[in-house]
Amino acid sequence: MRAPLRSPSGPRADGHHQVLFVLAECVPFAIALLVLLVEFTPLHVLYTGPLLVATPALAAVTMGPKGTLAAAGVAVGVSVTTASYNGAWGSQQVYTNFLALFLVSVASFMTSRSARTRTENELNQVQRIATAAQEVLLRPVPARLGPVRAASMYLAAETGAQIGGDLYDVVQTRYGVRMIVGDVRGKGLPAVRAAAIVLGAFREAVHYEDDLMEVVDRCEAALLRDAAVSGAGGAEAVLEGFVTALVAQIPDGPHIDVINRGHPPPLLLCDGVVRLLTPTAPLPPLGLV
Structure with a gap:
């Protein structure tokens, strides 16, 4: 991370x-x-x-x-x-x-x-x-979800810290395996809060939204909604604490859908060759409006 x-x-x-x-x-x-x-x-x-x-x-x-x-x-x-x-x-x-x-x-x-x-x-x-x-925010990733093998390792940047502004999750849904990897711009408790908001919205939306873009939009809407109810200066708080996110869906077919919202491109390893999956249409991070 x-x-x-x-x-x-x-x-x-x-x-x-x-x-x-x-x-x-x-x-x-x-x-x-x-x-x-x-x-x-x-x-x-x-x-x-x-x-x-x-x-x-x-x-x-x-x-x-x-x-x-x-x-x-x-x-x-x-x-x-x-x-x-x-x-x-x-x-x-x-x-x-x-x-x-x-x-x-x-x-x-x-x-x-x-x-x-x-x-x-x-x-x-x-x-x-x-x-x-x-354990509540960053749940252990199962070793296998259907046809997908998964593993994760997280090291917080702050010395002695257990959690930070990074986020990830992998969920088995009726639409296939859906996963998210993200990073909050910032640190401390505000970053942890933003990570929890995005993860909560993702875990809810992946089971009901068939369109992967709708899942991403739900995550951003939750982030904006929290900023709006936080009082004066809420919009500014979002601008200062945007979230880069990479959301992927692995259905039963041969294709993988990936939506990148300002996050570093993922790496695809196939037959010993590593390829950078650069998005064809770059999108801004979540909350950066």
Whole structure:
């Protein structure tokens, strides 16, 4: 299946988010390095204990349980090193700092682990819902429908996504085997909605319309009708989210009817030769009026 069209700014925005996330992960270790610089210079008169105590808490926000433990270990190592360098062992301030660092580290680790578990549970639930939605929207294609052997594979363009703006289905009808392959211009939930509308109209029309063009017209009418009832700006929404579609009918005879509404031409494989089935009369995508 074709990947949905992406905005040029999408990958760039994702890269910025990744850079900011990496910088946030470096903050606890940068603080530990700052403390070392202060303690090994004439600035060691400054009180740096609270800075080290804060490092596990900061790590818990962005780094998870393992990162929190790593930040806590670095903070303890810096505390031991600076206390030994300054000859501060035996003072109440050193032991107070260690106690505070221990308590904050334990609390940060428990909080981080709880947040990680909660996030994983939420992601698993979303994954189950997405899988159920995919099974309803994109039903498994039967291996055989009458004289036709069929197979399908779908990979969503969005990382971790189960469904997107692509659509397909194969149905056995009294007129023969009818199939559709399409792609919504756009992404996200609006694209999924448009795909569901087209598929719903197709699955209904294929059993009642003897003319394949009427099936395609029913799919487009459903798309336009949904835009009309969506309120102000509905027509514009259709223009921004048109659907390319390829509808085919395989009757009992030797001929195959194909209607292409702006979709990439299909490939015909016969006797080891691949041929591009270019439409004789190009038609616009569904909803592009």
